[in-house]
Amino acid sequence: xxxxxxxxxxxxxxxxxxxxVVLVLAVVFVLFQWVFxxxxxxxxxxxxxxxxxxxxxx
Amino acid sequence: xTVRWIVRTASELCVTAGTLIVLFVVYLLYWTGxxxxxxxxxxxGRLQDRWAAxxxxxxxxxxxxxxxxxxxxRYPPGRSFAVMYIPRFGADxxxxxxxxxxxxxxxxxxxxxxxxxxxxxxxxFAVAGHRRTYGDPFKDFPRLRPGDAVVLTDGTTWFTxxxxxxxYTTLPTDIGVLxxxxxxxxxxxxxxxxxxxxxxxxxxxSHRLIAWxxxxxxxxxxxxxxxxxxx
Numbered sequence: 001x002x003x004x005x006x007x008x009x010x011x012x013x014x015x016x017x018x019x020x021v022v023l024v025l026a027v028v029f030v031l032f033q034w035v036f037x038x039x040x041x042x043x044x045x046x047x048x049x050x051x052x053x054x055x056x057x058x
Numbered sequence: 059x060t061v062r063w064i065v066r067t068a069s070e071l072c073v074t075a076g077t078l079i080v081l082f083v084v085y086l087l088y089w090t091g092x093x094x095x096x097x098x099x100x101x102x103g104r105l106q107d108r109w110a111a112x113x114x115x116x117x118x119x120x121x122x123x124x125x126x127x128x129x130x131x132r133y134p135p136g137r138s139f140a141v142m143y144i145p146r147f148g149a150d151x152x153x154x155x156x157x158x159x160x161x162x163x164x165x166x167x168x169x170x171x172x173x174x175x176x177x178x179x180x181x182x183f184a185v186a187g188h189r190r191t192y193g194d195p196f197k198d199f200p201r202l203r204p205g206d207a208v209v210l211t212d213g214t215t216w217f218t219x220x221x222x223x224x225x226y227t228t229l230p231t232d233i234g235v236l237x238x239x240x241x242x243x244x245x246x247x248x249x250x251x252x253x254x255x256x257x258x259x260x261x262x263x264s265h266r267l268i269a270w271x272x273x274x275x276x277x278x279x280x281x282x283x284x285x286x287x288x289x
Contacts, residue, residue, distance in 0.1 A: 001070045028081065036085045040191075041161050044263030045086070048196075048256045049159045049186040051171065051233045 086191050090165075094193035097166040101138040101154035109213035132172055133157035140177055142168060142185070143209040147198045149288045155210065159186045168195060174236055174253075177210055178217045178276060181238040184253040189260055189267070196256040200225050202269050207286035208252060216284045219252040219271035226268045227258055235268045243270045 005023075009016040040046075133139045138154040145151070154167035155177075163169045168187040175181030187196040206221040226235075226242065234241035235255070239248055250273035258267040277284055 001067055003066075031078075031081060032085055032089060036082055036089075039082070040086065040090070043086075045188065045191045045257070045261065046161050046164065047230065047263035048164065048188055048266070049169070049171070050228070050230060050235055050255050050266050050268075051159075 090191045091193050094165060094188075094195075098154055098193060098195075101156065101167050102141055102152065105138050105141060105154060105213065131176070133170065133176070135172065136160075136163055138167060139170075140210050140212045143287055144202075144206070145209075145286065145288055146202060146206045153187070153195050155185060164188055165192050171236055175238065175250075177212055178215065178250060178273060180248060180250055182236055182240055182251045182253055184236045184255065186255045189256040189258075196254070199254070199256050199267050199269070202254075207274075208254070208271050209284055209286050211279060214279055216277050216279060217273060218275045218284050218286045220274040221269055221271045223270055226270075227265050228268055230263070230266055232266070235266075235270075240268075240270055245270070245272070249273070 006016060006020070009019050011019070135158045136156060138156045140155040141152055142155050143152050155170055156163045156167045157170050158172050159169035164186065168185050171184040171186065174184040177183050188194065189196045189199055202221050202225055204221055204223060208219040208221065210217045210219070222245075223243065228235060228242070232241075235243070236253060238251075239245050240251060240253055243251070245251065252271040252273070254269045254271075256267050257263055258265040275284065283289075
């Protein structure tokens with residue numbers, strides 16, 4: 001998978017390395033900005049109230 | 059499709075999954091705190107600007123002829139209206155209190171249960187907060203002891219509540235703890251109470267931790283900070 005990506009990146013080794021770093025940073029940004037905020041409420045750390053569900057039916 | 063290819067791809071997937079999990083932990087433990095701290099500082103800053111700009115309560119407390127049958131007026135949803143100080147949690151512990159207990163509200167500060175009493179009013183002023191993640195506002199919740207001060211200000215008045223119980227563990231469905239006279243609190247009758255709720259155990263959600271307090275004293279902001287606050 002990663003070998004396939006590396007072979008398909010253009011340029012010299014240095015250019016490939018630079019593009020790889022940019023790609024990794026882009027993936028991390030997408031994860032922190034959208035994916036993790038979406039996944040986080042699915043975990044229990046948000047359940048700090050005693051009336052969950054009540055608010056929804058109110 | 060060789061064995062070598064299969065093994066390599068499988069190990070790459072494992073490494074990717076491991077990296078994802080580590081990144082998610084970093085996000086939970088560190089990044090939510092960074093975001094929440096800046097959001098809470100922003101809320102407190104906006105509140106102080108609003109309070110500095112003029113008598114906030116002018117529009118808030120005219121009440122020419124309060125109708126006893128009318129439901130208690132609510133704070134604007136999702137907006138901060140008070141700052142809470144708990145010296146037990148640290149001399150510099152100050153968090154904004156926002157109206158509502160939705161997920162997005164609790165990411166920016168403490169949340170006031172919108173069906174409970176207003177700050178300082180007769181009844182039960184109930185507030186929920188994260189114990190872990192999003193700045194860990196209630197991380198030290200189990201250290202609360204009877205007599206500890208919980209000080210709040212709405213820009214015009216300082217309200218000093220005093221904790222009356224060691225943190226009480228209950229179930230997530232036990233909404234009786236929010237009653238005007240909270241069930242299991244031991245309060246004999248109506249009064250000006252405060253309830254704090256957070257999750258229990260620390261990283262779980264099977265139970266809730268509750269602390270109750272009664273209003274001990276109030277003083278106008280013009281008279282300076284209450285004696286319960288250090289500094």
